[in-house]
Amino acid sequence: MSNSLLDSKRIVLGVSGSIACYKSADLASKLTQAGALVDVILTEAAQQFVTPLTFQAVTGRTVYSDLWNRDGHVQHVKLGESADLLLVSPATAHTLAKLAQGFADNFLTVTALAARCPVVVAPAMDGGMFAHPAVQENVALLRARGVVVIEPKEGRMASGLVGKGRLPETAEMIGHIRRVLGRNGVLAGKHVLISAGPTQEPIDPVRFISNHSSGKQGVALAQAAVDMGAEVTLITGRIHEPIPFGVNHVQIQTAVELHDAVMAVIQEQDILIMAAAVGDFRPKNPATQKIKKEMDGVPTIELTRNPDITVAVRAWKAVNHAELFMVGFAAETQNWLENGQSKLARKGLDLIAVNDVGGTQTGFRSATNAITLLGKDDLMIEIPLQSKEAVAEAIMKQVAKMLTV
Ligand code: C5P
Numbered sequence: 001m002s003n004s005l006l007d008s009k010r011i012v013l014g015v016s017g018s019i020a021c022y023k024s025a026d027l028a029s030k031l032t033q034a035g036a037l038v039d040v041i042l043t044e045a046a047q048q049f050v051t052p053l054t055f056q057a058v059t060g061r062t063v064y065s066d067l068w069n070r071d072g073h074v075q076h077v078k079l080g081e082s083a084d085l086l087l088v089s090p091a092t093a094h095t096l097a098k099l100a101q102g103f104a105d106n107f108l109t110v111t112a113l114a115a116r117c118p119v120v121v122a123p124a125m126d127g128g129m130f131a132h133p134a135v136q137e138n139v140a141l142l143r144a145r146g147v148v149v150i151e152p153k154e155g156r157m158a159s160g161l162v163g164k165g166r167l168p169e170t171a172e173m174i175g176h177i178r179r180v181l182g183r184n185g186v187l188a189g190k191h192v193l194i195s196a197g198p199t200q201e202p203i204d205p206v207r208f209i210s211n212h213s214s215g216k217q218g219v220a221l222a223q224a225a226v227d228m229g230a231e232v233t234l235i236t237g238r239i240h241e242p243i244p245f246g247v248n249h250v251q252i253q254t255a256v257e258l259h260d261a262v263m264a265v266i267q268e269q270d271i272l273i274m275a276a277a278v279g280d281f282r283p284k285n286p287a288t289q290k291i292k293k294e295m296d297g298v299p300t301i302e303l304t305r306n307p308d309i310t311v312a313v314r315a316w317k318a319v320n321h322a323e324l325f326m327v328g329f330a331a332e333t334q335n336w337l338e339n340g341q342s343k344l345a346r347k348g349l350d351l352i353a354v355n356d357v358g359g360t361q362t363g364f365r366s367a368t369n370a371i372t373l374l375g376k377d378d379l380m381i382e383i384p385l386q387s388k389e390a391v392a393e394a395i396m397k398q399v400a401k402m403l404t405v
Contacts, residue, residue, distance in 0.1 A: 004393060005181055005227040007035035012079055012115070014088040014108040015055075016095035017045020019158045020124040020167035024089050025050060027170050029058035031177070039064065039079055041108045043095065067107040076107055080114025085181060088112070089150075090124035090167050093135050099147075100138035118180050122150040124167035126157045131164065150176050175245020178227055185229030186400045190270045192230040194222050195262065195309075197237035199255045201282035203301060204291045212364035213277035215239030217329075217355075220392035221273055222247050228396055230271075235261045237276065255279050255306035262309055266316060266324070271399060273327040274310050275353075277364075282306055314348035325403055327351045327395070333358040340374045350402065351375045353395060361385060373398055 011031055015024045028038050040055040041064045052063035064075060080086070088095060088108065095108065099121065104110045112119065121142060123130055130136075130152055143149055150173065153166040167173075196218020200208040215236050222234040223244040234243065235250045235258060243249045252258045255278045266272070281303040291299055310328055317324050328349045330340045333356070340354035354372045357363030362370050362385065370385040373395065383394045 003034045003227075003389070005178055006031065009036045009084045009181060010039065010082055011036045011177070012039050012041065012083040012086045012111060013055075014041045014043075014086065014091075014095075014111070015046045015050070016043045016088065016090060016092040016108065017048060018090040018092050018124045018167075019049060019126070020090040021046050021049040023167050023170065025054050025058055027089065027173050028055055030170050030174060032059050034174075037061065039083075041065065041079075041111060043106055043108055045092070045094075064107050064111075067110060076111040077114045080111045081116060083115055083117045085118055085120065085177065086112060086115045087120045087122070087177065089120075089122035089173065091121040093123075093125050093129050093132075093138075096121065096123055096135060096138045096142065100141045118148065118183075119146075120148040120150060120176065120180055122167055122173065122176075123152050123165075125152075125165045126159045126163075127161050127165070128163050129165065148176070148180055171242065172245055178223070179246040182227040182229050185227065186404065187225060187271075187396070188229030190230045190403070191233070191268050192222075192225045192271045192273065193233045193235070193262065193265060193269045194218055194225065194273045195235045195258060195276035195278075196222070197239040197241075198277050199237050199258060199279045199306075200253050201255065201279050201306075202253075202286040203283050204287035204289065206290050209279060209281070209283065210237075211277045211279065213237070213239075214365045215241050216365070216367070217369060217388045217392065218273070218275035219244065220388045221275055221395060223389070224392040224396040225271075227393075228400060233265055233269075235276070255282065255309070259307045259309045259312060262313065263316070266313060267320075267322075269324060271325045271327070271403070272313060273395075273399075275329050277331065278309060279306055308347070310347040310349065317348070325350050325399065327353065327399060330354045331357040331363060336372070337374075340372070344374055344376075351379075351399065371395070375402070 031038050038059045055063045098109050154164045155166045197215030198211045198213040200210045202208050219241040222232050225232045226246050233248045250261050252261050284302040284304040326349045330343050332339050336354050340352050344352045352374050361368045369388045369391045371383040373381040
């Protein structure tokens with residue numbers, strides 16, 4: 001699962017002594033799998049819970065623990081200066097206090113003082129300790145200094161008590177890391193609105209008309225936009241994909257709801273990407289009670305047209321003289337080039353991603369995709385078969401390129 005944002009990034013992972021240490025081994029492993037170079041520093045207390053060997057095995061790199069060994073006094077400066085990100089996870093109350101006060105009594109704290117990169121801390125502690133004013137003041141001090149604090153989760157803790165103090169799971173941690181690493185990217189300061197997934201048009205309270213869209217490509221686009229520093233709003237129909245961290249998520253069901261959700265926030269956007277598979281028709285008069293086969297026989301369902309959201313945005317854009325970069329998708333099974341080109345013009349798009357949904361490796365539900373991007377002035381870019389994440393990155397890079405020229 002190599003990823004271009006994390007690839008070759010130098011992440012220093014400081015681990016202090018909490019029972020949540022074991023979660024950081026998984027985090028170090030996942031970051032390494034994504035291509036990051038993870039240098040782990042263990043405090044003395046952390047080594048009571050996990051060993052350097054655990055981290056060495058998952059990162060394939062030297063693990064640092066002893067400041068007072070032969071090279072320790074120079075290594076911390078090298079590590080601190082060359083890092084793209086310093087993450088302290090779990091950060092105990094004690095380590096937070098030391099970081100807040102600028103203590104320099106172990107490898108982790110001296111590295112933190114030498115670091116010139118973004119610093120992220122993930123506090124984890126038991127028994128209501130996180131709520132203590134001393135801890136809260138230290139956290140506030142770190143925040144004021146620009147440190148990103150990943151709030152602990154509520155839940156059951158090692159002591160059996162329930163409270164706020166749990167370290168978030170790996171996927172969420174990586175979401176935070178991506179957000180911080182991407183924050184100065186080419187789309188920093190840009191607002192991106194992405195729609196994804198299917199719409200569902202009710203026939204009665206238990207049935208609906210829908211389509212095979214999984215939302216995978218749109219969700220991947222949202223993550224790619226976050227990675228490039230954008231503020232992302234993601235409007236989805238009912239999908240099973242996890243929503244990327246740091247995205248403002250709006251849930252809809254029908255095409256009309258999608259239309260309203262898009263129009264409600266369109267004014268703040270710089271880029272609109274319509275990746276949703278919007279139903280063209282909906283039942284004209286959905287039944288208010290479940291249609292019964294015994295009583296109602298075989299029903300005839302009269303359909304009516306749904307609004308074309310992209311066309312509505314185009315009209316809004318013209319009236320308001322808005323600068324909005326618009327990207328659409330065209331799911332095609334035949335004549336894809338002609339159909340794509342005509343949609344580009346009819347919907348007033350800057351770019352259209354033409355998707356062959358007829359194959360088994362492309363389009364709805366598949367993990368991979370292949371796309372042809374069409375734009376004005378005969379622009380045509382082939383994005384060959386690869387993961388939907390990689391396709392999303394390629395699309396977002398093209399959008400950024402066209403926006404900045
Ligand atoms: O016309 P067609 O449905 O093939 O166009 C696809 C593009 O238009 C997609 O970007 C889709 O999200 C968008 N669309 C829309 N409103 C509709 C139908 C499609 O905005 N009612």
